[in-house]
Amino acid sequence: MSDDYRIRLQLRCRGTVQGVGFRPAIHRIATNLGLGGWVINDPQGATMEIEGPAGVINDFLDCLPAELPPLARLEKIEQESLEPLGEEGFEVRSSTLGRREGALVPPDAVLCDDCRQEMEDPEDRRFHYPFTTCTNCGPRFSLVRSLPYDRERTSMGCFPLCSECNREYTDPSDRRFHAEPVACPQCGPRLWLADEKGEPLDGGDPLVAARDELLAGRIVAVKGLGGFQLACRADSSEAVERLRRRKKRFGKPFAVMVRDLETAKVTVDLDAAAENLLKSPRAPIILAPRLDGSSVAPEVAPGLDDLGVMLPTTPLHVELLRDPLMPPLVMTSGNLSEEPLRRGNREALEGLAGIADSFLLHDRDVVRRLDDSVVRTSPRGPALVRRARGWVPEPLPLPVSAPGVIVATGGHLQVTACVAQDGQAFLSQHVGDLDSVPAREFLGEVIDGLLDFLQVEPAMIVADAHPDYPSSWLARDLGVRFGAEVVVVQHHLAHTAAVLAEHGFFPGDSERCLGIALDGTGWGPDATAWGGEWLSLGGDLEWDRLAYLEPLPLVGGEAAVREPWRVAVAALERQGEGELIASTPMASQIEEARLRAMIQLAADPSWPMASGAGRVFEAAGALLGVGEVNRWEGEAAARLEALAARASDGLDPWPGFEIEAREEKLLIPSSKLLVEVAKRAADGEDATSVAAGFHATFCRLSADLTERVSEGERGVVALGGGCVVNRILSKSLAEYLEELGFEVLLPRNVPPGDGGLSYGQAVLAAVAAARGVEPRRVDVGTSNVKRCT
Numbered sequence: 001m002s003d004d005y006r007i008r009l010q011l012r013c014r015g016t017v018q019g020v021g022f023r024p025a026i027h028r029i030a031t032n033l034g035l036g037g038w039v040i041n042d043p044q045g046a047t048m049e050i051e052g053p054a055g056v057i058n059d060f061l062d063c064l065p066a067e068l069p070p071l072a073r074l075e076k077i078e079q080e081s082l083e084p085l086g087e088e089g090f091e092v093r094s095s096t097l098g099r100r101e102g103a104l105v106p107p108d109a110v111l112c113d114d115c116r117q118e119m120e121d122p123e124d125r126r127f128h129y130p131f132t133t134c135t136n137c138g139p140r141f142s143l144v145r146s147l148p149y150d151r152e153r154t155s156m157g158c159f160p161l162c163s164e165c166n167r168e169y170t171d172p173s174d175r176r177f178h179a180e181p182v183a184c185p186q187c188g189p190r191l192w193l194a195d196e197k198g199e200p201l202d203g204g205d206p207l208v209a210a211r212d213e214l215l216a217g218r219i220v221a222v223k224g225l226g227g228f229q230l231a232c233r234a235d236s237s238e239a240v241e242r243l244r245r246r247k248k249r250f251g252k253p254f255a256v257m258v259r260d261l262e263t264a265k266v267t268v269d270l271d272a273a274a275e276n277l278l279k280s281p282r283a284p285i286i287l288a289p290r291l292d293g294s295s296v297a298p299e300v301a302p303g304l305d306d307l308g309v310m311l312p313t314t315p316l317h318v319e320l321l322r323d324p325l326m327p328p329l330v331m332t333s334g335n336l337s338e339e340p341l342r343r344g345n346r347e348a349l350e351g352l353a354g355i356a357d358s359f360l361l362h363d364r365d366v367v368r369r370l371d372d373s374v375v376r377t378s379p380r381g382p383a384l385v386r387r388a389r390g391w392v393p394e395p396l397p398l399p400v401s402a403p404g405v406i407v408a409t410g411g412h413l414q415v416t417a418c419v420a421q422d423g424q425a426f427l428s429q430h431v432g433d434l435d436s437v438p439a440r441e442f443l444g445e446v447i448d449g450l451l452d453f454l455q456v457e458p459a460m461i462v463a464d465a466h467p468d469y470p471s472s473w474l475a476r477d478l479g480v481r482f483g484a485e486v487v488v489v490q491h492h493l494a495h496t497a498a499v500l501a502e503h504g505f506f507p508g509d510s511e512r513c514l515g516i517a518l519d520g521t522g523w524g525p526d527a528t529a530w531g532g533e534w535l536s537l538g539g540d541l542e543w544d545r546l547a548y549l550e551p552l553p554l555v556g557g558e559a560a561v562r563e564p565w566r567v568a569v570a571a572l573e574r575q576g577e578g579e580l581i582a583s584t585p586m587a588s589q590i591e592e593a594r595l596r597a598m599i600q601l602a603a604d605p606s607w608p609m610a611s612g613a614g615r616v617f618e619a620a621g622a623l624l625g626v627g628e629v630n631r632w633e634g635e636a637a638a639r640l641e642a643l644a645a646r647a648s649d650g651l652d653p654w655p656g657f658e659i660e661a662r663e664e665k666l667l668i669p670s671s672k673l674l675v676e677v678a679k680r681a682a683d684g685e686d687a688t689s690v691a692a693g694f695h696a697t698f699c700r701l702s703a704d705l706t707e708r709v710s711e712g713e714r715g716v717v718a719l720g721g722g723c724v725v726n727r728i729l730s731k732s733l734a735e736y737l738e739e740l741g742f743e744v745l746l747p748r749n750v751p752p753g754d755g756g757l758s759y760g761q762a763v764l765a766a767v768a769a770a771r772g773v774e775p776r777r778v779d780v781g782t783s784n785v786k787r788c789t
């Protein structure tokens, strides 16, 4: 049959095809080829019908993948032949409303080069306009109220287009054709600067005034893309300290925003992969080793070698850093301590009064709160630490198709939620720690938002096995509200499942694989705090705890998590080496009377025990004098890593350490490792070299332990848990394991710590449901059951 035989096809496109300029791209390609037909957004994605000579339609299909706009992601095309109608000309039709069944909205994307050029052009009507956007860039998820993604269902719905914008919006050949947030100074959102009482400060351009405030060293609350941020000069110790005092955030590092890539490159050590990410539409905060000579004050990230750096992400931020004299700016979440981001103008004025000196406000609503994402560089490739702007709501893979909708509620710290449906898991944006009531409400808001967004109701709710986490209470409430089954999943099993599933891997029904979870704290079935676990997980979800880190006493319970020096004292005391403490750097930081009291308390055998790797690393940090108290989660461990990173020797494992056996289980002798840290420090060995030796020995022992428990098998090992963020630990352990012949999977697109927990929970629940496994074998039965294995 000849190629000019006329045919008509219907193509149903699935994936991220709404809000990314997909329809205009189709229109352009079809029109250039002289094809007839139409394209429309629908609840599943986009559908088109094209008609023309068969050969030309083949050309169309061939060039489609390469010619799609940058933010589009085509997952699947379903194709059907129709009778030709003789249609000439191609049109873009408006959306059909209906139940959402797969259409995705893309994540928010950083300002594109074309828009940026317009902002630089004095002749352009968007010269310096801080809400410039087009189909290739700008806010998406943060301003969508519901689907399908059309302007009236976003927070731009209340800004009627002016005639110029309307022309761009309706012209299929324009870059702004159906760019839903399109706006200009005539018709779009407006900016103003207000004082701390919310009174507008008049007099000229609010951006100029805001820049003057910042240059003068004052703190400005900025209404950003996904909520408020607090900004101040990062080169002023005084301004940074003032922000810390007012925000009640002590010690925890801030991220900085720099004007351009050149400044980023002289501020931190960026490898090629990190640089590409920084330049990409995702544009996260990159955590990388800080370079000497940058203007950033040490108070921004005290005691750490890494610094978080980002580029201006929105046109508003571009304007804020426009002045060539503008130094790097601290850009941190606009909240009090660990509460969620403030979102509305009034909410910000109330909540941030007393922190910010002035407020840069505008009249476009933030529909969904969204923090900046954080990625850490590593010799094994950049890895996500916090997943939010630029990634959410992009789905993650599930190893099976979930038979019903699953909601997973995460743990207690750095919480995210996850909604799984069919073969996809939608991991929510970072919610944070659940210590405050507003944070717990935010978790509920995020789950409701995802369910509403996907237009689904859950059949199964998953919680952490810890009986007293607020996320577990929420799971119970959701179970009642939706009449859904509630199951609980062991914490470190969820970490393991998250790493496996992210890599598209999960053991088949009769297979098993290994997981190592090096973590802070997670509830173990024996009611102790687990956190250094060698697990074997089967495709049938049968699992075993093969080995673990020697549990250490938490003297004073929870207080020992905040004060690692207590763990260090107890570990040494139990080895009969308590007298060493007086000669360690730690001794100069703790009052002698408190030390003596702790030595006595440590003798009590009834303290709760914890096998968390985080506890051991923090205790080592405490002994070396870099973190007797954690002002933020994991501080002492992070500072220990910073010490090790500076070491020029001590890079080899210490001799004389071996795997031990206790009650028929193998374990790593944590307390002996800590005694060695104390001895070497007392002998005057350089702290950087002790820190490096500690890392090397821990990794060597961990690899040896893995070899022992694997009994000659060499398969996949998933490495998860919060400690894997430590780049020395993850690199060195992975290398030792690979030398032994294991295939190592490390977290990449899912945070290794509790930010990825809900994803792992959803994965396990989906596998259980799809393979007909009893929830009891996942771990425990329904939520009110306290314990069993």
Ligand SMILES: [Zn+2]
Pocket (backbone or CB within 6 Å): 111, 112, 113, 114, 115, 116, 132, 133, 134, 135, 136, 137, 138
């Ligand atoms: Zn653009």
Ligand SMILES: [Zn+2]
Pocket (backbone or CB within 6 Å): 161, 162, 163, 164, 165, 166, 183, 184, 185, 186, 187, 188
């Ligand atoms: Zn306009």
Ligand SMILES: [Zn+2]
Pocket (backbone or CB within 6 Å): 491, 495, 519, 520, 521, 522, 721, 722, 753, 754, 757
């Ligand atoms: Zn964890």
